[in-house]
Amino acid sequence: MGEHVEADNAEAIITRIEHKSRKIESLLKQxxxxxxxxxxxxxxPPKTRDERCxxxxxxxxxxxxxxxxxVDLMFTxxxxxxxxxxxxxxxxxxxxxxxxxxxxxxxxxxxxxxRAGLGCILRALSDTVNTV
Amino acid sequence: MDCKKRKDLHPVTDLVFASIQIYMITLIxxxxxxxxxxxxxxxxxxxxxxxxxxxxxxxxSEVHIYKLAEENWERIHVLQKxxxxxxxxxxSKSSNRIVTVSHDRNSYVWNQEGSVxxxxxxxxxxxxxxxxxxxxxxxxxxxxxxxxxxxxxxxxEQENNWWVSKLIRKKHDSSVTSVAWHPNNVLIATTxxxxxxRVFSTFIKGVDAGKPRKSGSGSTSDAKFGEQQIVQxxxxxxxSFGVKWSPTGNSLAYVGHNxxxxxxxxxxxxxxxxxxxxxxxxxRDVMFVSEKLVxxxxxxxxxxxxxxxxxxxWSFVRYLDEKKAASSSARYGSQLTEAFGKxxxxxxxxxxxxxxRGGLHCSFQADTREYQNHQLQHFRTRWKxxxxxxxxxxxxxxxxxxxxxxxxxxxxxxxxxxxxxRFLTRQPANPRNKRVDPRxxxxxMGWVGLLFPDPxxxxxxxxxxxxxxxxxxxxx
Numbered sequence: 001m002g003e004h005v006e007a008d009n010a011e012a013i014i015t016r017i018e019h020k021s022r023k024i025e026s027l028l029k030q031x032x033x034x035x036x037x038x039x040x041x042x043x044x045p046p047k048t049r050d051e052r053c054x055x056x057x058x059x060x061x062x063x064x065x066x067x068x069x070x071v072d073l074m075f076t077x078x079x080x081x082x083x084x085x086x087x088x089x090x091x092x093x094x095x096x097x098x099x100x101x102x103x104x105x106x107x108x109x110x111x112x113x114x115r116a117g118l119g120c121i122l123r124a125l126s127d128t129v130n131t132v
Numbered sequence: 133m134d135c136k137k138r139k140d141l142h143p144v145t146d147l148v149f150a151s152i153q154i155y156m157i158t159l160i161x162x163x164x165x166x167x168x169x170x171x172x173x174x175x176x177x178x179x180x181x182x183x184x185x186x187x188x189x190x191x192x193s194e195v196h197i198y199k200l201a202e203e204n205w206e207r208i209h210v211l212q213k214x215x216x217x218x219x220x221x222x223x224s225k226s227s228n229r230i231v232t233v234s235h236d237r238n239s240y241v242w243n244q245e246g247s248v249x250x251x252x253x254x255x256x257x258x259x260x261x262x263x264x265x266x267x268x269x270x271x272x273x274x275x276x277x278x279x280x281x282x283x284x285x286x287x288x289e290q291e292n293n294w295w296v297s298k299l300i301r302k303k304h305d306s307s308v309t310s311v312a313w314h315p316n317n318v319l320i321a322t323t324x325x326x327x328x329x330r331v332f333s334t335f336i337k338g339v340d341a342g343k344p345r346k347s348g349s350g351s352t353s354d355a356k357f358g359e360q361q362i363v364q365x366x367x368x369x370x371x372s373f374g375v376k377w378s379p380t381g382n383s384l385a386y387v388g389h390n391x392x393x394x395x396x397x398x399x400x401x402x403x404x405x406x407x408x409x410x411x412x413x414x415x416r417d418v419m420f421v422s423e424k425l426v427x428x429x430x431x432x433x434x435x436x437x438x439x440x441x442x443x444x445x446w447s448f449v450r451y452l453d454e455k456k457a458a459s460s461s462a463r464y465g466s467q468l469t470e471a472f473g474k475x476x477x478x479x480x481x482x483x484x485x486x487x488x489r490g491g492l493h494c495s496f497q498a499d500t501r502e503y504q505n506h507q508l509q510h511f512r513t514r515w516k517x518x519x520x521x522x523x524x525x526x527x528x529x530x531x532x533x534x535x536x537x538x539x540x541x542x543x544x545x546x547x548x549x550x551x552x553x554r555f556l557t558r559q560p561a562n563p564r565n566k567r568v569d570p571r572x573x574x575x576x577m578g579w580v581g582l583l584f585p586d587p588x589x590x591x592x593x594x595x596x597x598x599x600x601x602x603x604x605x606x607x608x
Contacts, residue, residue, distance in 0.1 A: 084409075117411035119391030126370040126390040 010050040033067040040064040083116040087124035088132045178221040189218035220264040226271035233262035254295040277308030315381040323372040329365040374417035387415040
């Protein structure tokens with residue numbers, strides 16, 4: 001019973017992520033990468049244990065992350081409430097080992113640490129429950 | 133406005149700082165600091181009721197008592213009875229008694245008779261180290277948190293002439309890192325490395341006269357010993373530390389290892405909680421100066437002041453040491469090692485003079501590495517003693533690799549370390565171990581250097597000898 005509910009829930013989340021993905025594509029076409037990143041980070045599913053949901057959302061976030069060209073400009077319009085979740089995704093990016101992804105993540109990581117401090121890193125790394 | 137005259141606060145974490153700083157605070161705006169190097173490393177300390185003396189453990193099995201005599205601190209007593217590091221000291225506020233607990237799983241109550249301190253053994257009935265201790269406000273009980281996932285409530289039994297330990301079992305999922313007594317002498321709050329903060333009743337018939345009363349809402353007339361009074365506070369997702377009640381007992385504060393501090397008001401069936409996110413490294417302990425003012429201390433080597441406003445929302449006010457206001461980027465170089473400097477592609481690393489950072493709270497003057505080694509040493513000792521009740525990693529590749537579970541199943545070396553950061557040992561102890569993905573290792577190597585500059589030489593396997601039953605007999 002519990003698993004069934006979880007599966008249903010996962011389907012719903014995936015549908016939502018697909019919807020989000022289309023929205024992000026259109027935002028990117030309008031050259032609004034920061035809006036796209038915000039959309040991608042919003043409603044990310046840290047609570048669920050379903051790996052498919054997490055991977056699906058990571059793909060969406062990755063798409064938006066890689067579209068960021070000017071990191072400083074991004075931070076002028078990114079609100080602090082996104083910092084913690086962004087940091088978690090940066091570490092997910094770094095863990096892929098993919099060269100361009102890591103380069104991009106490190107660039108953002110530097111600026112993000114300047115803004116959000118070491119506490120942000122600690123929150124991203126120490127939280128083993130709400131992983132992304 | 134807090135205009136209380138306070139003397140001699142003690143805002144040093146009981147963890148690693150090699151010295152004690154004493155704050156004379158008249159107004160919170162002016163903090164005068166006295167700096168005394170008592171020992172290489174202080175693991176825990178406690179003030180005498182009149183603040184003229186301090187008892188501290190210099191990172192060994194002894195407890196030293198210092199007295200302030202004409203501007204100088206003089207060592208007047210050395211208490212020797214424990215076999216291992218003393219993990220907690222508390223000097224009763226209401227009676228002149230000291231209780232000490234240690235990793236050797238025993239506790240002693242020290243009474244001053246003439247010019248000597250006479251110990252009385254308290255058998256805690258633990259199978260892991262005791263980690264923290266606190267006297268109840270009335271001084272007739274004390275609570276011990278332990279690595280055995282239990283809390284011991286100890287009280288004196290007149291007819292048998294010894295201290296009895298009563299355990300609260302099966303309520304914690306991991307080590308109990310701190311205990312705090314409610315002013316009513318009955319409730320205690322605990323924090324644990326399972327991330328939760330819990331409140332228990334410790335009502336003991338014959339010791340607590342009459343029915344326990346609790347300020348605030350909720351009736352506790354049916355409070356049984358060890359009963360969980362209030363929903364456990366499940367705010368943190370990682371280790372929590374340093375719980376304290378406010379002076380009236382209406383609210384409590386504790387910290388998480390994820391750089392957060394939590395304030396809980398209206399402790400009862402429906403508590404209201406707030407969390408404040410810190411910019412920098414996590415706190416380790418907190419103290420209520422008044423109902424509206426909290427000081428937190430931790431790994432940032434600079435006490436932080438928090439205050440509550442009229443509508444009841446807590447916020448960070450300032451650092452107690454002003455010097456911290458210097459540019460934040462300069463700090464990376466000073467606190468962290470070369471590897472982190474490389475990580476940031478800059479040349480800020482390895483500054484040898486760190487006085488710009490954190491003022492006196494840095495126990496290191498010359499070498500950042502030394503400081504880190506202090507911390508390592510501490511963690512290592514704890515792990516070595518195997519008494520902490522932290523989950524053991526499945527495979528212990530290095531003696532000091534303590535902490536939680538591997539992050540993923542296939543990377544046995546990837547662990548969360550004491551700071552909650554990921555690190556990987558340089559090489560698996562067994563070179564045939566090919567299970568670590570080399571790419572992952574490369575990436576995470578940056579973090580190895582971050583806090584663990586050099587893998588320590590492998591510790592010889594130290595097993596705890598079985599406790600000698602003769603040492604555990606109650607002393608006369």
